[in-house]
Amino acid sequence: MKIGVLASQGAFAEHISILEQLDVEAVPVRLPEELRGVDGLVIPGGETTTISRLMSAYNLVNEISSRAKEGMPMFGTCTGMILMAREVAGNGVELLGLMNMIVKRNAFGRQRESFEVELSIPVLGKEPFPGVFIRAPIIEHFDGGVEILARLDDSTCVAARQKNLLAVAFHPELTTDLRFHHYFLDIMTGNC
Numbered sequence: 001m002k003i004g005v006l007a008s009q010g011a012f013a014e015h016i017s018i019l020e021q022l023d024v025e026a027v028p029v030r031l032p033e034e035l036r037g038v039d040g041l042v043i044p045g046g047e048t049t050t051i052s053r054l055m056s057a058y059n060l061v062n063e064i065s066s067r068a069k070e071g072m073p074m075f076g077t078c079t080g081m082i083l084m085a086r087e088v089a090g091n092g093v094e095l096l097g098l099m100n101m102i103v104k105r106n107a108f109g110r111q112r113e114s115f116e117v118e119l120s121i122p123v124l125g126k127e128p129f130p131g132v133f134i135r136a137p138i139i140e141h142f143d144g145g146v147e148i149l150a151r152l153d154d155s156t157c158v159a160a161r162q163k164n165l166l167a168v169a170f171h172p173e174l175t176t177d178l179r180f181h182h183y184f185l186d187i188m189t190g191n192c
Helices: 012-021 046-058 059-068 079-084 179-189
Strands: 002-005 025-029 042-045 074-077 085-088 099-104 115-119 128-132 139-143 147-151 158-161 165-170
Touching: 002 012, 012 025, 012 079, 012 179, 025 042, 042 079, 046 059, 046 079, 046 099, 059 074, 059 179, 074 079, 074 179, 079 085, 079 099, 079 165, 099 165, 165 179
Parallel strands: 002 025, 002 042, 042 074, 074 165, 085 099
Antiparallel strands: 099 139, 115 128, 139 158, 147 158, 158 165
């Protein structure tokens, strides 16, 4: 199994490192031909507008969308969640439009409003998961097969799955907890 990590900008090196800790071959993806050789894709957090523009400039949007429609598993964190959404409230970035949800960018404010919180995520087990939120989005609306995996205490939706697609508003790659990446591998192998 080989997993690509979109390496346009953002926390791609951290995702590669975690996947390697899980004994999975992980490679950076910057061009469409590099995407064709992978079994799954991680879209990391970073600067949404920059990543969106680079995906367009390097002709990755159609290739990623096609591979997702063919069933290739994808895991988006923070910016990845935004780009995978069907719609972004009040924003004009080019989206992949893969998941039936509407997200709001920077829902908690600017960089200084970043925070960490323990999340209850039943699919990962009983132990709380360390949610690292940095200029994070939220899921404002969802339908059509989207399963919410995690909410904040105020019921704000921050993690979701739709078949082979997984998206979270936070940064699991910035923690030492490997469970979310392991869960993505389980999706890839059909174990959940």
